[in-house]
Amino acid sequence: MSDEFRSSKAINLQSKWDELTEGLQIYEPATSVDTITGEWRTQTPVFLEKDCKQCLLCVPACPDSAIPVKNQKRLDFDYDHCKGCGICVKVCPFHAIEMEGVE
Numbered sequence: 001m002s003d004e005f006r007s008s009k010a011i012n013l014q015s016k017w018d019e020l021t022e023g024l025q026i027y028e029p030a031t032s033v034d035t036i037t038g039e040w041r042t043q044t045p046v047f048l049e050k051d052c053k054q055c056l057l058c059v060p061a062c063p064d065s066a067i068p069v070k071n072q073k074r075l076d077f078d079y080d081h082c083k084g085c086g087i088c089v090k091v092c093p094f095h096a097i098e099m100e101g102v103e
């Protein structure tokens with residue numbers, strides 16, 4: 001996405017109704033990294049590193065690829081893109097992930 005397009009289409013609290021982009025329109029491919037969808041999250045997974053066995057079962061289960069891996073070890077969550085779905089909590093066999101924000 002070009003800087004010109006990004007600045008001309010950025011939505012903020014002062015945006016007027018006719019400046020909003022229409023829903024579900026994507027103007028260029030490969031924009032998912034740039035789009036901070038983690039802002040939608042209402043519940044937040046917390047990584048309990050001391051309990052993690054590095055089995056990596058949680059990594060492919062995340063629909064948002066929000067669990068980074070480096071040198072064959074998972075790192076803390078990518079909160080810019082985690083939407084708080086909780087799948088990783090259910091998948092982890094070692095209870096190394098807890099959800100915050102759940103009553």
Ligand code: SF4
Pocket residue numbers: 045061062063064065066067077081082083084085086087088089
């Ligand atoms: S809560 Fe959902 S989106 Fe967030 S890291 Fe876990 S599986 Fe991925």
Ligand code: SF4
Pocket residue numbers: 051052053054055056057058059074091092093094095096097
């Ligand atoms: S599933 Fe649990 S134990 Fe396995 S890597 Fe993920 S957080 Fe660690």
